[in-house]
Amino acid sequence: MLLRTRLALLALTFLTALTARADEGMWLPLLLKQLNEADMQKKGLKLTAEQIYSINQGSLKDAIVQFGGGCTGEIISDQGLLLTNHHCGYGQIQQHSSVENDYLTKGYWAMSRDQELPNPGLTATFIVRMEDVTSQVLAGVPTTGIVEAEREKLVQLNSQRVAQAAVQGTGYQAFVRPMFNGNEYYLFLTEVFQDIRLVGAPPSSIGKFGGDTDNWAWPRHTGDFSIFRIYAGPDNKPAPYSPDNKPFKPRHHLPISLAGVQPGDFTMVFGFPGRTNEYLTSWGVEETYAVSNPAKIAIRDAKLKVLDADMKASDKVRIQYAAKYASIANYWKKWIGENRGLKKLDAVRVKQQQEAEFQRWAESGDAARRAAFATLLPDLKRSYASARDYTLARDYVSEAALGVELVSYANSLLPLLDLVDQKVPAAELKAAVEKAKKGVAGFFRNYNAPTDQKVAAQLLPLYATGTPPALLPTYVKTLSQQYAATGWDAYAAQLFSKSRLTDQASALAVLDAVANGKPETLRQDPAAQLAAAVVGNYRAAILPTYSAATDQIALLQRTYLAGQRLQQPERKFYPDANSTLRLAYGQVAGYEPADGVKYDFYTTLDGIMEKADPTNPEFEVPARLAELYQNKDYGPYAYKGSVPVAFIATNHTTGGNSGSPVINGKGELIGTNFDRNWEGTMSDIMFDPDRVRNITLDVRYMLFVVDKYAGAGHLVKEMTLVGGPEAAAGSDSNQKVKKVKVKRKKA
Structure with a gap:
């Protein structure tokens, strides 16, 4: 009797979830x-x-x-x-x-x-008009037998053609955006002031x-x-x-x-x-709730404590970091509330109920329905499992390692070294350097190196210990061993004392050196070396697997949403x-x-x-x-x-x-x-x-x-x-x- 009552309640919950809820x-x-x-x-x-x-x-x-x-x-x-x-x-x-x-x-x-x-x-951008251009965007795009990355290339090419045709002879701008995970596409014609x-x-x-x-x-x-x-x-x-x-x-x-x-x-x-x-699945919700949000909350919490103390101690720092602090704090608190809400709604279980009903619908259909949808959810589960460590590693790169402004700034200059290694003409390199120099004053206007050093001392150990060990750069593993006794405070002090990218004058001098045929000035800077190790490892060891898994999730999610719209024809999506x-x-x-x-x-x-x-x-x-x-x-x-x-x-x-x-x-x-x-x-x-x-x-x-x-x-x-x-x-x-x-x- 108890089991029967529980099943009835689950069915009621599921039906409620399927209905277009008030004001959603x-x-x-x-x-x-x-x-x-x-x-x-x-x-x-x-x-x-x-x-x-x-x-x-x-x-x-x-x-x-x-x-x-x-x-x-x-x-x-x-x-x-x-x-x-x-x-x-x-x-x-x-x-x-x-x-x-x-x-x-x-x-x-x-x-x-x-x-x-x-x-x-x-x-300030006004919308002039919008238009369903799904047929134009998907023209010539195979529905099967194509990997997601190749499909996306074709979609982007078609989208560009549609947007260009829409603005020809006008002063407007245009873009195309996917809807329903890429099942539909809409053109937006804009006027930008x-x-x-x-x-x-x-x-x-x-x-x-x-x-x-x-x-x-x-x-x-x-x-x-x-x-x-x-x-x-x-x-x-x-x-x-x-x-x-x-x-x-x-x-x-x-x-x-x-x-x-x-x-x-x-x-x-x-x-x-x-x-x-x-329309996220239970595995996507669980990844957000149990993996990604907790890591990002902890990282931002550590950074905010440093910024808060320094902003209270100095009006100059307060003004420099006011907008940054507000931006960081905004989603830090949002993620905390989001996790509380997901727990209160028992969101993972509700999603699982929806998926169970979808699976029954898929398996009870004709051969075409079974072929299209019966293996979909098991495939999604496997794709999320394969991406889990790589998603976490990606979060630690973006939030912790690149959360240190010095490292992030150094990373923004690394493309100059790529140009050097490619042996581009001197004029092209100098033009790239001049472009980089235009951003120097803006960066340092709202930058305080002593504050950033304190941030580094807090965030770099989180990066080193939170990243799955197999996905941590060897360079950072070596630093962890080298500073095991003295701690990351000592490394941060050395990093900021030796880097020439911590103030405007020396950063400009580094850029001038690169333009004048001395790229080693930047290449040997400790901040550039750390950035190169972190980002290089990300591109080589994390991004390929992460991209392949998320591409597969995108394909399966698009199919899942298309299936839900077939399963629930009365619902307004x-x-x-x-x-x-x-x-x-x-x-x-x-x-x-x-x-x-x-x-x-x-x-x-x-x-x-x-x-x-x-x-x-x-x-x-x-x-x-x-x-x-x-x-x-x-x-x-x-x-x-x-x-x-x-x-x-x-x-x-x-x-x-x-x-x-x-x-x-x-x-x-x-x-x-x-x-x-x-x-x-x-x-x-x-x-x-x-x-x-x-x-x-x-x-x-x-x-x-x-x-x-x-x-x-x-x-x-x-x-x-x-x-x-x-x-x-x-x-x-x-x-x-x-x-x-x-x-x-x-x-």
Whole structure:
């Protein structure tokens, strides 16, 4: 009886997993009409799919950009004003900062257009259109009898042809991305703007309030936003930076709602999610949970402790390493939460149940089904087993060995020695050296050798002991023996004292020596020798087997997903995130993460003051913000006697969704996505509607900070405020709040 009950429960769990769960999914805007429109409208959407994504008229998609290479931004005025997260703009804010002008600490606000700061290399990318090009990409690609690497070469060639044909005679750019593990392919036509200027950023005490303590956590009180502006040439088209450029005129900008949110309200997140693995097998989940994540967590934990101590001891180091620290800490904490979530969901067992059902389906079919799918899962199991040690070794190379900046920098110079060994013409070598020299100043501007030496002393022994012995370079084994008595601290001291790559002047001298026919200056540098040993061993002893195994896994995973879509024809499948434009939708909702714990759906300025701690840099409150709170000077941004700061909803998000607009059913901006709750970080692998919540900066707190705190009401005047009581748009303005519909302009 007990066994029968257990089997029934397992079957119920499996069926639940097969159903398209509430609010799960990162959907292609192109397919909203056929897959999602009706469901979205049932949940509160007042727009049509055409008003969200259109190529013939202005739509919501025309207000969404990929900000740089890894975040999202949204256009919030008809003059190209761009809103994203503080942590997305952090690198640019840092680059403009110095000890004398510390914009990270004090914030920055351009009070006129000529004070808006250019950011070389920063881009904002709009999606012009997307198209299913599967038939073109797979034309001439054999379905059997071809190894994965060769198939990928053919796919890439076809993809390049498709992209080139799409942009011929236009000023656009294009790329093709695989969907469903390479079962389908989509073309994305883009317009990339290059002149992006910093307009405003709150101080870190607002933009990073709560720091790493609150990162990936709820309740949250972080004013995580920054403001930029897109500039264009005289034809409103992309142009390199020029003081003569004009603010970009978008096809659509998002109106901003002052109405706020309530539980059950419809929400959608429109942006560029980075990467998910929702269709990973049990062996992939187990590898992530038990092998890869624990190793990376331990390595980053050691590095963060060193950086934290040195940043607290020196303002110069704090500014140099602020962006690096934030980047390292972000996924360190995410992986910890992900593992907790996978354990709580018993993810490996759930995946095993799904695989057992798939195996029964495969074996119960006709000869063609059995031939295509019956041996698939056993083959996947073997491939993961063969890759396990090589995956771990790869993680230790990338996180530990190359986590030492000196080693990583030396590795970036090794291609110069390859050119020397290839006996290329002197002019070609000198050109390569000149290119390398251009990056020297940028590297050393944010580098502190004493800090990196301490990092090396911590990370190199982790690399030496954590790498499977058979895959560790002989050079490093020798070092372990040589320094067995004195320890890795002694080796790190010697490495940094003898290397000529630890400061800008000597690094330039090394590069000049290479250009002048003295490559041994670089070849004999101890940092270059260590990098050459680590990377050379990786390429010779690790990469070939790792690549062969992962290629086989990719092939089998593609077949497995194709089989699942045949097995479950009633299910709506969505492709894993891959940094392409997606829409997720859900509803505002609190949650109960544990027994006896219940979280409300929003936070307020009151919570900031409750957390305030002048002895803890993560919880410092600016005097001006405290004054506004004390005087209850909230302007039109108040709600129930305070200012709303953040809220949560059930949207499916991941990295890359940082900065994404959170939009209500009318197409109005209600907030900016900036994080997930810690209990929901496993949603990259397995979604749980009861626990997964995206964390959103309430747009009213952004407006409050810009207007009342910074006194930059001129920026609020640019925006279109809708949905609230009639109120001034900016404290010194008489502009009234408007009701605005989605603008429709001919392309």
